[in-house]
Amino acid sequence: MKEVVLGIDVGTSSVKAIAVDKQGSVVAVAKEELNIYHDFPGYSEQDPDEWFEAAASCVKQLRQDEAMAEYVIKGLSFSGQMHGLVLLNEVLELLRRAILWNDTRSSEQCKQIINQLGNYVLGNPVLEGFTLTKLLWVKEHEPKNWEQAHVFMLPKDYVRFKFTNQINMEYSDGSSTLLLDPVTNEWSKETGECFGMKDIYPELVPSTAKVGHITASLARELGLEDDVAVFAGGGDNACGAVGAGVMNANETLCSIGTSGVVLSCETEEDKTMYHNIHMFKHAKMHMSYAMGVTLAAGDSLSWLKRTVFPNLDFAEIVDLAAQSQPGSNGLLFAPYLSGERTPHGDANIRGSFIGLSGMHTEADMARAVLEGITFSLYDSIAYLRETGKNISEIVAIGGGAQSEFWLQLQADIFNADIKSLRNSEGPSMGAAMIAAYGLGWFESLEACVDQFIEYGAVYHPNTERHQRYQEFYKLYQQVYPQTKDITKGLLELTRKH
Structure with a gap:
C-alpha cells in the first residue's frame, strides 16, 4: 500500500482535510462547514465539539474516497484558527463554547493589561483578539467557570486532544496568547499572576513533535489503523507559511x-x-x-x-x-x-x-x-x-x-x-508537510518544500x-x-x- 499523510485545518468557517502522498500530490480533499454564534454585539463563539465532529467526518470522507483505495494513512497534523479560548475542567470536559479570535468583548480587559504592563506585552500589542484578554473576561464575568477551569487551549489543540487524549500546545499558537516568553520559550506565569491567573497552562511542544497516536476507539470509528501518528502542528498562519x-x-x-x-x-x-x-x-x-x-x-x-x-x-x-x-x-x-x-x-x-x-x-x-x-x-x-x-x-x-x-x-x-x-491548499498543506517531516519522509522542512511546493505565475508591479x-x-x-x-x-x- 502507498502512504499518505493528512493535514487538517480547523478554520473559522469550515474544517478542511487533505490527503497528500510522498510526492506532494493531493490525493483527496474533504470539507465540513461550521456554525458561528453571535449572541451579543461583538461576541463570536463556536462549539469545540463541532470542530472535532467536523474533523472526524472529514477523515472518514477521505478514507472512503475512491482515490484513497490504494493508500494507507500513516500520520496527520493540524493547523487552526489562532487565539480562540477553549476551557476544560478537571475531568477534561468543556466548560463553555470557545471565544474566537474575532470576538471583541474584552476591551475592558485590554485596558487593565495596558494600565499595568503597557501597550506591548512579551513582544505583542495588547488587543481583544489575544487569549489572555479572553481568560481575564471569563475570570471577571463567569466566576463559576473560572473556578472550575483546569486547563486552557486553542482550537486545533482541542481537536488534537480529542484525537489522542493528550493535552499540549505548540509554540506558534502559544506565542499568540500574550503569555509565552519569546526568549525562554516557556509560559510567562509572572504575566498571568499580575492578573490573578491560576496555573492552567498546557504543556508546550514544538510544531513537529509527535504527541501520540489516534486513540484505538477513534481509529476503529474512522476505519484507520491504530498506529496513525499525530504531530502537534501549528497556528493557521504558521502552517500557511510552511505550505507556501x-x-x-x-x-x-x-x-x-x-x-x-x-x-x-x-x-x-x-x-x-x-x-x-x-x-x-x-x-x-x-x-x-x-x-x-x-x-x-x-x-x-x-x-x-x-x-x-x-x-x-x-x-x-x-x-x-x-x-x-x-x-x-x-x-x-x-x-x-x-x-x-x-x-x-x-x-x-x-x-x-x-x-x-x-x-x-x-x-x-x-x-x-x-x-x-x-x-x-x-x-x-x-x-x-x-x-x-x-x-x-x-x-x-x-x-x-x-x-x-x-x-x-x-x-x-x-x-x-x-x-x-x-x-494552493493553504494551512492544511503546511500541516500535512509537518506530518510528512515528522514521519521522517524528509530530512528537513525545506526538503519537504522542494518536493511538495510548485510555484506558478509571478505578477510584476x-x-x-x-x-x-x-x-x-x-x-x-x-x-x-x-x-x-x-x-x-x-x-x-x-x-x-
Whole structure:
C-alpha cells in the first residue's frame, strides 16, 4: 500500500482535510462547514465539539474516497484558527463554547493589561483578539467557570486532544496568547499572576513533535489503523507559511481568507514591532514572523456578495471589478466591518464607502472593496518596510490568490512581485508537510518544500499604476482618523437600543 499523510485545518468557517502522498500530490480533499454564534454585539463563539465532529467526518470522507483505495494513512497534523479560548475542567470536559479570535468583548480587559504592563506585552500589542484578554473576561464575568477551569487551549489543540487524549500546545499558537516568553520559550506565569491567573497552562511542544497516536476507539470509528501518528502542528498562519514555502528571513506571505494577513519571517526571537504588528513563533524552530492583520479581508467581499450581489459568485464579482479603473472612479472602501487590527487596533471602528455618488456603478463598488482590502494589507507592508525589512517578493495564498486580476492588483499596490502557487491548499498543506517531516519522509522542512511546493505565475508591479494607487492610498489613510469617532458613536447608539 502507498502512504499518505493528512493535514487538517480547523478554520473559522469550515474544517478542511487533505490527503497528500510522498510526492506532494493531493490525493483527496474533504470539507465540513461550521456554525458561528453571535449572541451579543461583538461576541463570536463556536462549539469545540463541532470542530472535532467536523474533523472526524472529514477523515472518514477521505478514507472512503475512491482515490484513497490504494493508500494507507500513516500520520496527520493540524493547523487552526489562532487565539480562540477553549476551557476544560478537571475531568477534561468543556466548560463553555470557545471565544474566537474575532470576538471583541474584552476591551475592558485590554485596558487593565495596558494600565499595568503597557501597550506591548512579551513582544505583542495588547488587543481583544489575544487569549489572555479572553481568560481575564471569563475570570471577571463567569466566576463559576473560572473556578472550575483546569486547563486552557486553542482550537486545533482541542481537536488534537480529542484525537489522542493528550493535552499540549505548540509554540506558534502559544506565542499568540500574550503569555509565552519569546526568549525562554516557556509560559510567562509572572504575566498571568499580575492578573490573578491560576496555573492552567498546557504543556508546550514544538510544531513537529509527535504527541501520540489516534486513540484505538477513534481509529476503529474512522476505519484507520491504530498506529496513525499525530504531530502537534501549528497556528493557521504558521502552517500557511510552511505550505507556501515561506520559512527564511525576509520571505513574505500574503494570505487573504476571512481575515487577511501579511507575514514576514524573522530570525530575532525577542523583537518587538509597533503599529500593532505581531511577533509570533514560526512552525519552523528558531524562526519567528512579523505579522499584520486585516480582520475583515475576504469577509468584506463576502459581505458585498451577500448584500449587494447575491446572484453573483465571487469570480463574477471580481470580473465586475476589473471593468472599473484604478481608484474606482474616486470611490474608497475601508474594510473595518469587524474593527481593525493593524495598524489601528480599534475594536470600535467600522467600515465605510467614501466618495460615493450617483455616478458610481456596481463595478466601481466591487473594485473599491477589493482595493480597500488590499490598501489595508498594504498598511502592514508599509510598516514592515519602515523597520528595514526588504519586501520585494510576496507569496500569495487564499481567496485573494484565486484571481489573476486580484494578484496583479496586489502587485501594483504593494509594489512587489506577487508569486502564486500552482496548487494552493493553504494551512492544511503546511500541516500535512509537518506530518510528512515528522514521519521522517524528509530530512528537513525545506526538503519537504522542494518536493511538495510548485510555484506558478509571478505578477510584476506596474510602476505607473502603483504611483496612481499611491495617490488614492494617501487618501485612504485619512479615512480612519476622520471616521473613528463617528463610527464609535454609531456603535454606542446601536448598543443602547
